[in-house]
Amino acid sequence: MDLKDKLLSSFIAFENNVDLDNPVHEVRSEAIKNFEEKGFPSKKEEAWKYTSLNNIQKVDFSVFPKQENTLEYKEIKKYFLHEIDTYKIVFVDGVYSSYLSETTHDGVDVCLMSAAFSKPMYKQIIELYFNKVASKDESLTTLNTAFSKEGAYIYIPKNKAPRKPIQILHFATGNEAALMLQPRNLIIVEENAEVQIIERHQSLTGNEVFTNSVTEIFASKDAIVDYYKVQNDRDNASLVDNTYISQKNSSVVRVHTFSFGGKLTRNNLNFYQNGERIDSILKGVTILGEKQHVDHHTLVHHAQPNCESHQDYKGIFGEKSTGVFNGKIIVDEIAQKTNAFQQNNNILISDKATINTKPQLEIFADDVKCSHGCTIGQLDEDALFYLQSRGIPKKEATALLMYAFANNVLESVRIPELKTRINKIIANKLGVRVGFEL
Amino acid sequence: MAYTEEELKKELETKEYEYGFYTNIESDTFPKGLNEDIVRAISKKKNEPEWMTEWRLDAFRIWEKMEEPEWANVHYEKPDFQAISYYSAPKAADPNKSLEDVDPDLLEMYRKLGISVDEQKRLQNVAVDIVVDSVSVATTFKKTLAEKGIIFMPISEAIQEHPELVKKYMGTVVPKTDNFYAALNSAVFTDGSFCYIPKGVRCPMELSTYFRINEGGTGQFERTLVIADESSYVSYLEGCTAPSRDENQLHAAVVELIALDDAEIKYSTVQNWFPGDKEGKGGVYNFVTKRGLCETNSKISWTQVETGSAVTWKYPSCILKGNNSVGEFYSIAVTNNFQQADTGTKMIHLGKNTKSTIISKGISAGQSQNSYRGLVQVNSRAENARNFSQCDSLLMGNRCGAHTFPYIEAKNKSAQIEHEATTSKIGEDQIFYCNQRGIDTEKAIALIVNGFSKEVLNKLPMEFAVEAQKLLEISLEGSVG
Numbered sequence: 054m055d056l057k058d059k060l061l062s063s064f065i066a067f068e069n070n071v072d073l074d075n076p077v078h079e080v081r082s083e084a085i086k087n088f089e090e091k092g093f094p095s096k097k098e099e100a101w102k103y104t105s106l107n108n109i110q111k112v113d114f115s116v117f118p119k120q121e122n123t124l125e126y127k128e129i130k131k132y133f134l135h136e137i138d139t140y141k142i143v144f145v146d147g148v149y150s151s152y153l154s155e156t157t158h159d160g161v162d163v164c165l166m167s168a169a170f171s172k173p174m175y176k177q178i179i180e181l182y183f184n185k186v187a188s189k190d191e192s193l194t195t196l197n198t199a200f201s202k203e204g205a206y207i208y209i210p211k212n213k214a215p216r217k218p219i220q221i222l223h224f225a226t227g228n229e230a231a232l233m234l235q236p237r238n239l240i241i242v243e244e245n246a247e248v249q250i251i252e253r254h255q256s257l258t259g260n261e262v263f264t265n266s267v268t269e270i271f272a273s274k275d276a277i278v279d280y281y282k283v284q285n286d287r288d289n290a291s292l293v294d295n296t297y298i299s300q301k302n303s304s305v306v307r308v309h310t311f312s313f314g315g316k317l318t319r320n321n322l323n324f325y326q327n328g329e330r331i332d333s334i335l336k337g338v339t340i341l342g343e344k345q346h347v348d349h350h351t352l353v354h355h356a357q358p359n360c361e362s363h364q365d366y367k368g369i370f371g372e373k374s375t376g377v378f379n380g381k382i383i384v385d386e387i388a389q390k391t392n393a394f395q396q397n398n399n400i401l402i403s404d405k406a407t408i409n410t411k412p413q414l415e416i417f418a419d420d421v422k423c424s425h426g427c428t429i430g431q432l433d434e435d436a437l438f439y440l441q442s443r444g445i446p447k448k449e450a451t452a453l454l455m456y457a458f459a460n461n462v463l464e465s466v467r468i469p470e471l472k473t474r475i476n477k478i479i480a481n482k483l484g485v486r487v488g489f490e491l
Numbered sequence: 492m493a494y495t496e497e498e499l500k501k502e503l504e505t506k507e508y509e510y511g512f513y514t515n516i517e518s519d520t521f522p523k524g525l526n527e528d529i530v531r532a533i534s535k536k537k538n539e540p541e542w543m544t545e546w547r548l549d550a551f552r553i554w555e556k557m558e559e560p561e562w563a564n565v566h567y568e569k570p571d572f573q574a575i576s577y578y579s580a581p582k583a584a585d586p587n588k589s590l591e592d593v594d595p596d597l598l599e600m601y602r603k604l605g606i607s608v609d610e611q612k613r614l615q616n617v618a619v620d621i622v623v624d625s626v627s628v629a630t631t632f633k634k635t636l637a638e639k640g641i642i643f644m645p646i647s648e649a650i651q652e653h654p655e656l657v658k659k660y661m662g663t664v665v666p667k668t669d670n671f672y673a674a675l676n677s678a679v680f681t682d683g684s685f686c687y688i689p690k691g692v693r694c695p696m697e698l699s700t701y702f703r704i705n706e707g708g709t710g711q712f713e714r715t716l717v718i719a720d721e722s723s724y725v726s727y728l729e730g731c732t733a734p735s736r737d738e739n740q741l742h743a744a745v746v747e748l749i750a751l752d753d754a755e756i757k758y759s760t761v762q763n764w765f766p767g768d769k770e771g772k773g774g775v776y777n778f779v780t781k782r783g784l785c786e787t788n789s790k791i792s793w794t795q796v797e798t799g800s801a802v803t804w805k806y807p808s809c810i811l812k813g814n815n816s817v818g819e820f821y822s823i824a825v826t827n828n829f830q831q832a833d834t835g836t837k838m839i840h841l842g843k844n845t846k847s848t849i850i851s852k853g854i855s856a857g858q859s860q861n862s863y864r865g866l867v868q869v870n871s872r873a874e875n876a877r878n879f880s881q882c883d884s885l886l887m888g889n890r891c892g893a894h895t896f897p898y899i900e901a902k903n904k905s906a907q908i909e910h911e912a913t914t915s916k917i918g919e920d921q922i923f924y925c926n927q928r929g930i931d932t933e934k935a936i937a938l939i940v941n942g943f944s945k946e947v948l949n950k951l952p953m954e955f956a957v958e959a960q961k962l963l964e965i966s967l968e969g970s971v972g
Contacts, residue, residue: 099562386889401904404871412910414895419886419916429869429901429908 056110056233057092061085063116064199071202077170080184084198091192103377103409104319104348109291112261114233116200118146122226124257126153129224132255136470139251140219142205146226147234149203161215162208166237169206178208182241186269186299186325194295194321197267201237204266207248209276214247218468221250223266225290227258238268242276242304249279249468254292262290269297272304274328279307279467285314285478288343295321302328309466310337311475312347313482323352326388329359337366338459338475340482341374341406348377355388364395367459370406378410380425386417395425400432400458432458452483524573527551530678533577537647537681540654550667550677557671563833564862564894567776567802570741577679577712635695642687643698646714649685656687660718664747664784664810672743672804673780676712680745683714688723688754697952699728713744719754719789726757728955741776742800748783748791752813755790756783759951760807761959763966764799771829771858774801781805787813787842794950796959797824797832798966806864808837811845811873818847821947823959825966826859826891835865835896840876840906849880852944855891856967862894869906876903882912885943887936887967937964 064085068078093110094101122145133141140163143153149165156164169175184201188194205221225232242248256262272278284292292315298306312318324333339347353362368376382393399408412425432454440450456479466472522529530551534544559569636643642653650657667677688694719725729746742764750756758781767774777800783791793807809818820836838847847867855861861884869876884893895912917939925935940963941948948956 389889399901401901401906404904406902406904408899408901410899412895412897412912414884414912414914415892416884416886416894416914417889417892419889419891421886421914421916423914425895425910425912427897427899427908427910429899429906431904431907 056112056114059114060116060196060200061089067117067200067202075170076180077183077201081199081201084184084189084195087190087195088192088199091190091195094192100350100379103375104317104346109263109317112231112263114231114261114263115229116233118148118229118232120228121148122146122228123150124153124224124226128257129153129222129255132222132224132253134218134220134251134468134470134474137217137468139217140215142219142221144203144223144236146224146228146232147203147236157215161210161213162206163215163219164206166204166206166239167202169239170202175206178241182269182271183239184269186271186297187267187295188297188323191295191321193265193293194267197235197237197265197295200235201267204237204239206238207240207250209242209246209248211243212245213243218249218251221252223254223264225256225258225260225262227256227260229260231261232263234262234264234266236264236266238266240268240270240278242270242272242278244273245275246273247277249281251281251283251468251471253283254286254290256287256290259287259289264290264292265295266293267295267297270299270306272298272300272306274302274304276301276304278305280309281466281468281471282308282310282320283475284310284312284318284347287314288316288345290315291317293319293321296323298322298324298333300324300326300328300331300333303330304328305332305334307334307336307465309462310335310349311478312337312339312341312349313478315345315347317346319348319350321350323354324362325354326356326360326362329357331357331360333360333362334465335362335364335366336462336465338462338479339366339368339370339376340455340459340479341369341376342371342482343374344372345374346377347374349379350377351380353382353393355382355384355391355393358387358389358391360388361392362394364397365462366397367462368397368399368408369402369455369458370399370408371402373403373405375407375409377408378427379413380411381413381415382423382425384416384418384421384423389418389420391418391421391423393421393423397425397427398458399429400455401429402431448484452480455483456480523576525551525575525577525679529577533679533681537650539647539650542654542658543650546662546667547678550674551679553667554671554674554678557674559671563804564860564864564896565802565804565831565833567831570776572675575741577681632696639692639695640689641692641694642685644685646683646685646716647681649716653685653687656718657685657716660749661716661747664749664782665745665780670780672778673745676714676743676745676780680712680714682712683716683744685715686717686725686727688719688725690720691722692720693723694725697726697728713742715744715746716749717747717756717758718749719751719756721751722753724755726952727759728952729758729760740774742778744779744781746779746781746807748781750783750785750789750791750816752786753788754786755792757792758783758794758807759955760793760795760797761955761962762795762797762799762803763962765801766799766828766830767801769828771801774830775799776802777805778802779805781807782810783808783818784810785813785816785818785845788815789813790817790819792819792821792950793836794821794947795823795834796947796951796962797822797834798962800832801830803830803832803834805834806836808839809847810839810841811847812841814842815844816842817845820847820849820851821950822851823854823944823947823963824852824861824863825854825963826856826861827966828857828859830857830859832860833862833864835863837866838868838878840867840869840873840878843872843874844876845873846877847879849878849882850946851880851882852947853882853884853893854887854940854943854963854967855884855893856887858890860892860894862896863912864896866898867900867908867910868898869901869903869908871902873903874905876906876908878906878908880908880910882910883943884912884914885940886914886916936967940964940967
């Protein structure tokens with residue numbers, strides 16, 4: 054039985070387990086119909102031209118974990134940003150772990166989707182926001198919608214800001230031979246509120262994991278959202294991350310994606326600007342080796358006048374890795390005075406590595422400033438020579454230059470502890486100790 | 492381009508008349524539709540050898556199995572391939588027609604472009620009284636070319652006279668299986684040019700279809716084959732700045748360029764076919780496959796100015812097969828009213844130290860859609876490949892669109908690729924600056940557009956560049972109010 058059939062048949066079992074009277078039931082049934090019709094995307098589709106899910110579909114994934122697994126804090130401490138105090142929402146094999154988590158209802162809601170789905174007090178919000186910005190015809194998104202049950206639910210009311218950042222962590226214990234996870238997150242930031250979120254997916258053993266995650270973010274007027282995705286998983290883990298962001302007037306949403314690990318990673322990052330004077334910022338650093346594959350697929354839809362968007366993705370590709378960047382900017386007819394910038398710079402450090410990039414502009418308004426730039430190149434020989442002539446070994450000099458290359462993306466990380474952490478991961482990934490704290 | 496209902500009616504009337512004219516010589520027009528018999532008949536009509544007939548039939552069979560491509564960013568009503576007549580004799584001059592019958596708008600445009608009266612008549616299919624000029628020019632040309640050993644003739648003649656060359660090269664760069672329109676063209680092409688430059692020869696003049704040496708107008712399914720043998724050079728011009736109102740709605744041409752070791756081909760195109768009226772009615776569909784193959788140390792340079800056609804689908808490409816080969820692409824695409832253009836290039840780097848440059852300028856006005864679609868591919872063995880791409884779009888008015896779809900694929904670590912794209916409009920301060928100095932807005936815009944396109948216009952042969960510049964002005968006339 055292939056994965057699609059398996060998912061379709063599991064849906065019936067899944068439906069029986071959850072509340073059939075819930076209005077979400079209808080959304081789920083609609084979604085599974087769409088997935089049944091479309092199936093997994095193939096390379097024939099333009100959006101999946103460079104990324105194949107064929108290997109994933111061959112694996113016999115468990116769609117639900119057979120048992121509840123537990124983890125000790127000390128086993129996983131290193132994956133937390135433990136230097137500072139944070140709220141934590143922790144899932145072990147897709148199941149919420151109250152023991153490892155720290156949630157709150159004090160002024161802001163940092164809790165669970167399962168609670169939001171079932172408790173009457175959240176009913177109105179779910180009706181207002183759930184599945185409102187996520188795509189209703191993209192097959193993997195609808196697959197997630199059909200199985201939406203658990204994930205992080207974050208609600209920041211007007212003029213509030215949680216005291217500390219929020220961490221969302223997904224662990225896979227590897228007790229199953231192969232596990233498929235489908236977390237669903239809903240994040241609502243009301244007027245003039247602010248939030249910082251760090252998300253990470255981590256598998257703990259060499260067993261196969263496939264995560265198909267959907268996150269919906271709603272930023273109201275004047276809201277500020279900082280979202281950091283840390284992707285440094287083992288080479289047995291595949292991740293499809295679908296993020297949909299709806300922004301209102303004068304809001305600022307920054308999404309940083311750090312892709313260092315995982316076998317196959319696909320980031321679908323979609324921004325919809327539904328107001329004026331909005332700023333959308335998309336930044337990413339990708340450093341790959343071995344046979345890793347990362348595909349960044351971004352969309353910024355400018356639908357109203359006077360908005361801005363800034364994209365900056367840097368990639369370093371070694372060994373047999375492949376990197377894909379597909380950035381799309383759409384400027385509607387009425388979105389005059391739009392400023393949209395897109396930058397994608399890549400370095401290939403191995404003959405077997407591949408980069409495919411497609412920065413795309415679709416512009417229907419005339420009074421706009423839009424640009425995109427894209428480069429593929431190597432490290433500057435002169436700079437390398439300069440460092441070597443001053444007694445820095447070639448390996449360190451190379452690392453230093455690559456670090457410098459990725460640096461301006463790191464500059465905008467607003468949690469210092471996270472920045473240090475990312476720095477360390479980069480140094481590690483490049484396989485050097487530069488002798489000082491980067 | 493003003494085009495009133497009355498004029499449209501008039502044109503329809505003339506068209507009907509022409510149709511009647513053809514029925515008199517029945518044998519020269521084939522019935523509508525396409526099947527193996529028609530392909531055979533075309534081949535027979537052209538008196539082609541057996542292998543060519545087989546080649547066409549093979550292409551036809553491939554075409555039958557293919558589907559029309561839909562990936563381009565253009566929308567149009569699909570042509571009915573069974574409602575087209577695939578062969579008709581070249582248009583004879585109509586003795587009853589004089590310049591007074593021609594649309595005065597067209598004549599006005601000719602005047603602006605500075606086209607001579609004779610040329611105007613030829614373009615409008617009006618009998619030319621004094622032919623001495625063009626005939627003498629043609630004979631001198633032919634003599635010079637023959638002395639150098641250059642072969643320049645219609646492709647149908649080349650099939651007869653130089654079958655070894657045609658057989659060796661035709662379909663090697665654009666195979667029959669390449670795409671839907673290339674397959675169709677391979678099956679039914681009737682007209683086109685063939686050009687061969689022998690080893691070490693530098694073609695002394697710009698070979699051109701404008702001062703066309705070989706008789707007959709541009710065909711609906713044109714096939715061009717240019718071969719530059721080792722260390723030779725040729726500059727080839729295609730098209731014409733003057734607007735031509737061809738009643739053939741579908742144009743599917745194939746152009747193949749072959750640059751052998753150390754050779755250089757410069758191919759310039761100016762396309763100004765009927766773009767449809769202000770409401771977007773009518774106009775030519777231009778679906779062209781153009782590709783060049785570069786051997787060691789050779790160079791192919793494409794320059795195009797696209798202002799006509801209702802729908803354009805065109806990607807002049809370079810396969811940089813030999814080491815140190817160079818590919819260039821310079822393009823200006825102007826769309827106005829309801830025109831749609833999806834154009835760009837492919838640079839396939841296979842050899843070592845290959846270089847490519849892409850400069851594309853898109854100008855959209857009215858309610859038109861202008862897309863740049865390009866591919867830069869560096870294969871794993873293409874050491875030190877270098878590419879620079881620049882795509883700039885200029886938007887006039889808020890009902891048009893500019894789109895960029897650049898694909899960049901690198902598989903070699905020594906590759907250096909740069910891509911830049913910008914989209915903007917003409918600055919109000921720029922226009923104000925011109926106005927202040929007594930230049931009216933329309934002139935100011937022409938001035939700015941010319942500056943914007945300068946990089947590409949500079950690449951055109953001299954006499955073409957002047958006309959192309961005027962053409963840009965005319966194409967955008969009235970687009971800013």
